[in-house]
Amino acid sequence: MTLAWQHSHQDAPVHRGRIAANEVNPGCFNEVVKKEHGYPLWIPEPDGRLPEAYRGKGVGVGDVGILRNDGGFDYLFNACKPADDPINKGRVPEGFEPIICGDIREVETMHKRGSDIRSASVSRIEMSMGGAAESPFLVGGGGGFEFSCLREKGAILVLPEGGARYDALNISRFRSYAARNAHAWYQFANIVCGREAANGSLYLVTGCDKTCSWGAAS
Template sequence: MLPLEYRKQGVSIGDVGAINDQGGFEYFFNILLPAHHPCNQAGGVPDGFTPLSVNLRKEEGSTSPGTHITNPEWDTCRTRLGYHEAEMGNELHAALRTGKIPAEVGYGFRFDFKSSEGAILILPEEYISEDNLNEDDFDNYAAANAISWYTHINNVLGRRLGGNSLLLVTGVDKTSAWGVASFVHAEKGTVNMSMVPNSHTQSKYWFCSVSCATARSGPSRNNLKTDEPTDEPLDQCVFVRGVRVSVSPAILKNSSRMSVKTDSLRELSTGDILSRSRFIPCQGNRARNPELPRPQENGGKRDPGRSVLPEIETTVTTDRIPLKSLPYHPLAIINEHLLDKHPTADVVLSHDNCWFSLIENGENSLPNDVELLRRVRDKYDAVLSNGAAMCKILGVFLLTWMDTNTQVPDANFLNI
């Protein structure tokens, strides 16, 4: 369970986490908060953790209620619903009069799509956008601490992350309510949906009708409960931007060794044995206590009051624990490529705005991996400046080694 303080604010700048199998953000700790802060208490912080001390500069923006983001945009038609098209009780009419339901939303919207596939994000209430402007401070801090992050998350928290998984959040878009829908292989012109406010459903806004698409809305009303009934915090993160933090396979192997104690099979039931039968390649070191009798001593009988566990102590050490599969992300492909091309680098950092710049005008889908890496090679040119090897592209720099005045212990790093 995430700390209450964290759930009140949602994903924030400075969070270190990973994208899970469901596409959500798995939070571990925040680099801007002290170790004793409630948001850093659930999973703890890495050994030697010191928060980044920086005067955080943010670029902020906001958008009015009733916004929607869709792809393809030109095939979408939005229509405001009228009074006669919505089923609204007295509560919602009162909420509309008092502004608790934005006037821009009114009785809701209907969306019609001409395309056979697409997606839409509906933001019925205001949402804010925040982006960190202290890029150098964040990059240097991540480069200096990336290895300890992976060590803590894999060894202490037992997450089994690959070395290309961590995200340091540098920007968020947050709101208090949302709706998402997607469709594929639909007959053109058959997809439509209506989203309206409602006081009796699980979320404040819901899709009252959906044709040929999958849709859901949130958050649930349980998540909206606060000390102030009218207070609906902007704690729902709909977009996250950040720095992909990767470490070399050799570094990950050395920082992710695990030692565990084992149970004697004699002390386990058949059900316990079968439930623990997943294979993990390992090496075992067994030490027998010479002062205790062997199991077959004492006339071949075992004292029922004596456990076998104190007689045999086995420690299993492994560095071949299968890693979690990584959801697709362009930066993961780019970082893996950079690690292959620069084997002396221990850490690779790449920013989301890097792959944003690789998408060409008019493209509705991501290029395949081969084309993506071709664009990386075509757009980057290596130069040397102030003791750092750099690749400059469109005002973005790739650092392969920092000057001697920068404190990064035993780690080369690449930074896009």
């Protein structure tokens, strides 16, 4: 899904879009965005103060929060879960009503084992006993690979174990829901939670990519 955002309220825009957990340094933010894999989280681990139920799953569809400058995600609540759900209990806006999120597409093998995500300026070169050849795949039998960058800036994310993708399918429903609730969300974030969130800083997650193992360079 193409990375996009929706101005949901005249005075309080809420971005909607994908979150790519466990990706690259914020300094290469634009490089990953251009690859259409979402906003990268340099610190994908949930904050230790959050409910155990949330720490066990991490960022997910329906999360409302703020992308921190250090690359983490400041979770506020989940719009798809009821107010008394363990990940929402005691932390939702006044008058909160969850969205019926509908179908969520789950692709456990969206990113194959040994695959990579890289900016256009980075090329992957396979190294083997027979020499080197351009290839998007890992080489077996004792082979390896290296990356080269043709410009001053570049970013590469390697996924040894691959990765999964989760996407809400009814995006128009999320867009309408955000538009109706944006003002209340900003009041909650700033008045109740004291975040001092500027216009355009709240995000409603409609999809995320996750992996258990990765390596990044920029």
